[in-house]
Every structure is written in structure tokens, then in C-alpha cells.
Amino acid sequence: MKAILKTSRSRGASYRDAQTPVIAKDELLIRVTAASISPSDLAIHNHAGPGFATPTLPFAFGQEFCGEVVEIGSLAKGFDKGDFVSVESHIFCGVCGQCRNDQRHICQNLRVIGRDVPGGLAEYAAVPARCAWKHTDDSLKDIGAIMGPFGSSVHAVLSEDLVGRSVLISGVAPQGLFAAAIAKAGGAKRVIALDSSDYRRKLALKMGADVAMDSSAADCVGRIHKACGQEGVDAVIEMSGGAKAIALGLKALRPGGRFVAFGLPVENLNLDYAGDIVKRGIRLEGVAGREIFRSWYKMESLLKSGAVDPRPAVTHTFAFKDFKKAFALINSKDKRCGKVILKP
Ligand SMILES: [Zn+2]
Structure with missing residues (x-):
């Protein structure tokens, strides 16, 4: 597959061939249809500090994405091939004190897709099934990539x-x-x-x-x-x-x-x-992240009822191969962009 990879501990990234992920038993293989650039993606791209160094090189980053389920691990229940999903980037353990108190987003053993494990600035990504949000129809397909960040704002504002x-x-x-x-x-x-x-x-x-x-x-x-x-x-x-x-x-x-x-x-x-x-x-x-999955239910309701339309905030879409233009735009001094989306 092709992916946008960090290949060195310095500013920038490369669009090149990468190994297609092999899924674990509890994971789904997602064919990524769109990814949006998060502030953390930007910091990783810019190599903004030691907190933004990826664990390995080369590394496919990208925390906000959606796509189609193309492969299902033997222990991943509740999904069918062809399902359209958005990804919750926070991998929670399910057994720590916070997880057991409905605070999975601040799990003690949190790992983040696209930061700690490979992410969605790639044609394919492996994600734990418990981190996938299945869309029941196509009405939010065009904004599937921004569900995660939109959910964080829902959590921040409506708590x-x-x-x-x-x-x-x-x-x-x-x-x-x-x-x-x-x-x-x-x-x-x-x-x-x-x-x-x-x-x-x-x-x-x-x-x-x-x-x-x-x-x-x-x-x-x-x-x-x-x-x-x-x-x-x-x-x-x-x-x-x-x-x-x-x-x-x-x-x-x-x-x-x-x-x-x-x-x-x-x-x-x-x-x-x-x-x-x-x-x-x-x-x-x-406020860190969004409540898993309480915020997702809230945002689905806000979006499907038409109470909130986040689409005007999505101002630019680029192809993966043009990722440098996308990052340059967000890095520019006058910030003439809202949310920027990348597509394979
Ligand atoms: Zn936990």
C-alpha cells in the first residue's frame, strides 16, 4: 500500500510504499477513504518535540480517519465486510479504574492510533474493533473522518x-x-x-x-x-x-x-x-478526547437531526500524494484554512 510516513526524527514526512497492516484477532482492516489532519498529526509531522516522536520508523501516522471494513479478525464481533466506520483513536484497556468508571477516554493504559500504533494516513489501517464506530447509513459518509475531533468538541462544550x-x-x-x-x-x-x-x-x-x-x-x-x-x-x-x-x-x-x-x-x-x-x-x-462512546451517540444525534452542521469548517481536501501542500497550508502564518482532509 501507499502511506504518508515519518521516516526520520526531523520535520516532514514521505509518501511511499509501506507494508499493508496484518490484523490481530480483535482487529479490523480498514480501507481508508478519508483522513483529516489533527493538531497531533501536525506536531508529529513538524517533529515539534520529544512528545511527538513516533515509536518506530518508518511510521504511518494519522489519528482521524474513516473507511470501509475489508477484513475482520476472528474475535472482532459486530462488523461485516463493507461496513463504513469512523475510528475512535483512543485504544482503551477496558480493565483499569477509569475504564470501569465509564472514563475510557482517560484510560490508565491509553494508546493512541496514529501516535503509539500506526494510523490512518495510509491506504489501509488495522484498528481494534472496539475502537470502530459503525455508521448505520451513508448520511455522514462525507464527514466520517472528522467524527473524532467533532466528538471532542461535543464533549468539551456539552459536559x-x-x-x-x-x-x-x-x-x-x-x-x-x-x-x-x-x-x-x-x-x-x-x-x-x-x-x-x-x-x-x-x-x-x-x-x-x-x-x-x-x-x-x-x-x-x-x-x-x-x-x-x-x-x-x-x-x-x-x-x-x-x-x-x-x-x-x-x-x-x-x-x-x-x-x-x-x-x-x-x-x-x-x-x-x-x-x-x-x-x-x-x-x-x-477535557481530553471524547467520552467513549457517549460523545459519539450525542454527536450522531446532533449531526443527523441537522442541529449542527460541521461541513463549513472543512475548507480543503487534498490527495495523499499532495500531503505537503496540506501541511504547508496549516503551518502557514495566516492560517487560511479550517479542517483539512486528505484522501488516498
Ligand atoms: Zn483502561
């Missing part, structure tokens, strides 16, 4: 009731764009999007945000307070991971508000922990 609330979405890269649409569908009275990219701010408005603000402009906190019509937003969904944005988000929040920490900072944070969090009674909630 608490937002009806009548004002919400700041800090960072409207694809996760934030999805979050804006989900917050609106969830009944938020005011959704404010914050980003330095003009292109992405326009996309956020298209996705349902009521207001889109430039995070690099002066007095963001004052303008956010004015836009939400009260002394701070009820909830901040922090998707950017930027140190400045995190500090700003905490200041923009009203006392007693909810701060959802999703974006991963790469620099050290310098926060007024006592003043901004403790004394103001802020509820801080870390």
Missing part, C-alpha cells in the same frame, strides 16, 4: 448545560469552529469567538458565533464583557492552548464561571492562580 449562557470560544481552529456551532445548538445565548486569524474569525461567524473578535487587539477582556452584556462570560471553552489566551480567558470569565481547558500549551503558564481561579470560585475542567 454542562449551556442554555441561556454566554460562552467564549478561545481559539477557532477546527476544534473551536465545531465548538461554536455546538454551543449555539446547545442553547447558548451569546457565543463569542476569539482568534488572531481573520479567515478563521469569518468561518466562526459562518459556524454560528454571534461575535468574532481579534485576540491580538487591545482590551479584549473589556470588549468580551461588553459583548456578553455582563461582568464576564459564563463559560470559556479554551481551545487554543496559547499562554496569553488562557490568561485572557480566565479574566474574561465571571466569578463562579466554568473554564474548559482543552488546548495544550507548549510554553509555561504564568497565571494568578489565587486571584483568577481560587478566589473567584472558577470551576476548572480538563
Whole structure:
């Protein structure tokens, strides 16, 4: 098969021949029909740090993908050849304390498809059957690759009731764009999007945000307070991971508000922990991935009912062989893209 491979411990990747995966008894072989580029894929491609080095070389990365089941292991139940599936990239063990408490997404023994084991930027991928989500019809086939990241935004936004609330979405890269649409569908009275990219701010408005603000402009906190019509937003969904944005988000929040920490900072944070969090009674909630499979049921319902349409956030599609153009676009300074999809 052909795959987009990490072949060295340096920036970049190669599109070349690779061994077609051989499935284990509990796995499915998926013929990949589409993959979207995740922030982790980007970090692995860019060789952003020791945390993003793949375990072996060459290595097919790619965490977000969908495709057709073409082979079924003898212990993999519930699937037929030809089934269309999206992939949950988190391989949970099923026996640790978190798994047994319905928190499989933060499993103690978590492995990630496309990071710890080969992934979906390849014509074929082997995935444990318990990580496959079977589509019952073709209505979501065109967005099958983005189910995982969309589910993370569903989990981040809807873990608490937002009806009548004002919400700041800090960072409207694809996760934030999805979050804006989900917050609106969830009944938020005011959704404010914050980003330095003009292109992405326009996309956020298209996705349902009521207001889109430039995070690099002066007095963001004052303008956010004015836009939400009260002394701070009820909830901040922090998707950017930027140190400045995190500090700003905490200041923009009203006392007693909810701060959802999703974006991963790469620099050290310098926060007024006592003043901004403790004394103001802020509820801080870390969100990693999505609930397996509770978030998937929620997103299927949101998507099939038409309550949320993530399609405007998908702005570009490239062939696998043109993967360099796709990564260059996401790496570009002005970020003139939403979600980017690659197809074999
Ligand atoms: Zn576990």
C-alpha cells in the first residue's frame, strides 16, 4: 500500500510504499477513504518535540480517519465486510479504574492510533474493533473522518448545560469552529469567538458565533464583557492552548464561571492562580478526547437531526500524494484554512 510516513526524527514526512497492516484477532482492516489532519498529526509531522516522536520508523501516522471494513479478525464481533466506520483513536484497556468508571477516554493504559500504533494516513489501517464506530447509513459518509475531533468538541462544550449562557470560544481552529456551532445548538445565548486569524474569525461567524473578535487587539477582556452584556462570560471553552489566551480567558470569565481547558500549551503558564481561579470560585475542567462512546451517540444525534452542521469548517481536501501542500497550508502564518482532509 501507499502511506504518508515519518521516516526520520526531523520535520516532514514521505509518501511511499509501506507494508499493508496484518490484523490481530480483535482487529479490523480498514480501507481508508478519508483522513483529516489533527493538531497531533501536525506536531508529529513538524517533529515539534520529544512528545511527538513516533515509536518506530518508518511510521504511518494519522489519528482521524474513516473507511470501509475489508477484513475482520476472528474475535472482532459486530462488523461485516463493507461496513463504513469512523475510528475512535483512543485504544482503551477496558480493565483499569477509569475504564470501569465509564472514563475510557482517560484510560490508565491509553494508546493512541496514529501516535503509539500506526494510523490512518495510509491506504489501509488495522484498528481494534472496539475502537470502530459503525455508521448505520451513508448520511455522514462525507464527514466520517472528522467524527473524532467533532466528538471532542461535543464533549468539551456539552459536559454542562449551556442554555441561556454566554460562552467564549478561545481559539477557532477546527476544534473551536465545531465548538461554536455546538454551543449555539446547545442553547447558548451569546457565543463569542476569539482568534488572531481573520479567515478563521469569518468561518466562526459562518459556524454560528454571534461575535468574532481579534485576540491580538487591545482590551479584549473589556470588549468580551461588553459583548456578553455582563461582568464576564459564563463559560470559556479554551481551545487554543496559547499562554496569553488562557490568561485572557480566565479574566474574561465571571466569578463562579466554568473554564474548559482543552488546548495544550507548549510554553509555561504564568497565571494568578489565587486571584483568577481560587478566589473567584472558577470551576476548572480538563477535557481530553471524547467520552467513549457517549460523545459519539450525542454527536450522531446532533449531526443527523441537522442541529449542527460541521461541513463549513472543512475548507480543503487534498490527495495523499499532495500531503505537503496540506501541511504547508496549516503551518502557514495566516492560517487560511479550517479542517483539512486528505484522501488516498
Ligand atoms: Zn483502561
